[in-house]
Amino acid sequence: MVRSFTDAYALNELADSQQVFDISLKIKDFPRLTEAVEREMDALEPAERPPSWVDLPVSGKIGFGYADERSGSVSAELAVSAEVPVVCQRCLELFEFELETAAALLFAQDGADGDGVAVREGYESWELNDDRVRPAELVDEALVMAMPFAAKHQEDRCGASFAPDEEERNTTRPFADLKALMAGADKKRDPAE
Ligand SMILES: [Zn+2]
Numbered sequence: 001m002v003r004s005f006t007d008a009y010a011l012n013e014l015a016d017s018q019q020v021f022d023i024s025l026k027i028k029d030f031p032r033l034t035e036a037v038e039r040e041m042d043a044l045e046p047a048e049r050p051p052s053w054v055d056l057p058v059s060g061k062i063g064f065g066y067a068d069e070r071s072g073s074v075s076a077e078l079a080v081s082a083e084v085p086v087v088c089q090r091c092l093e094l095f096e097f098e099l100e101t102a103a104a105l106l107f108a109q110d111g112a113d114g115d116g117v118a119v120r121e122g123y124e125s126w127e128l129n130d131d132r133v134r135p136a137e138l139v140d141e142a143l144v145m146a147m148p149f150a151a152k153h154q155e156d157r158c159g160a161s162f163a164p165d166e167e168e169r170n171t172t173r174p175f176a177d178l179k180a181l182m183a184g185a186d187k188k189r190d191p192a193e
Helices: 012-017 032-042 135-146 167-172 174-192
Strands: 022-026 059-068 073-088 093-110 124-128
Touching: 012 073, 022 174, 032 073, 032 135, 073 135, 073 174, 093 135
Parallel strands: 093 124
Antiparallel strands: 022 059, 059 073, 073 093
16 A cells, blocks of 8 residues: 555554655655744745755755554654754854764654553654654754754855854964953054053
């Protein structure tokens, strides 16, 4: 049976059939990811925004099964990657961030007695309101959680690596500090002249 990635299914149905979805989609197919990237783009002038970022690819897979047959606990493993445009919080320039996330989830139903799903090593517990799940929503949420909180270029690629507010720079660039100090001293002298 061909199942759609965006539909909701009973957990057991997906686990029984060991359902695997191959994902070859676009950012715009994931509403929450789109929203998160949009927030990044808000920091840019409209002309600076990459014109078709919503069409950038998202790829990977998510597969369902049972963590162990005896308990009947449904699990999912996912591995997804995307190239998302983000704004470097150091130099405020746009760059493409390699978003990658991989997880093994163990589903816990709200309202089930606490012993229903024991915490298992290697799995993240994932709460559901009922016994149905939308694979697309799971992946969307996993992608959003993997978004960088404050994206930054790697240091050697960042145009703002000489920014004076970078404290870690102070120790490696003593002369920059000295220069700043001297500039400050000059200013202080100014009123007296
Ligand atoms: Zn930067």
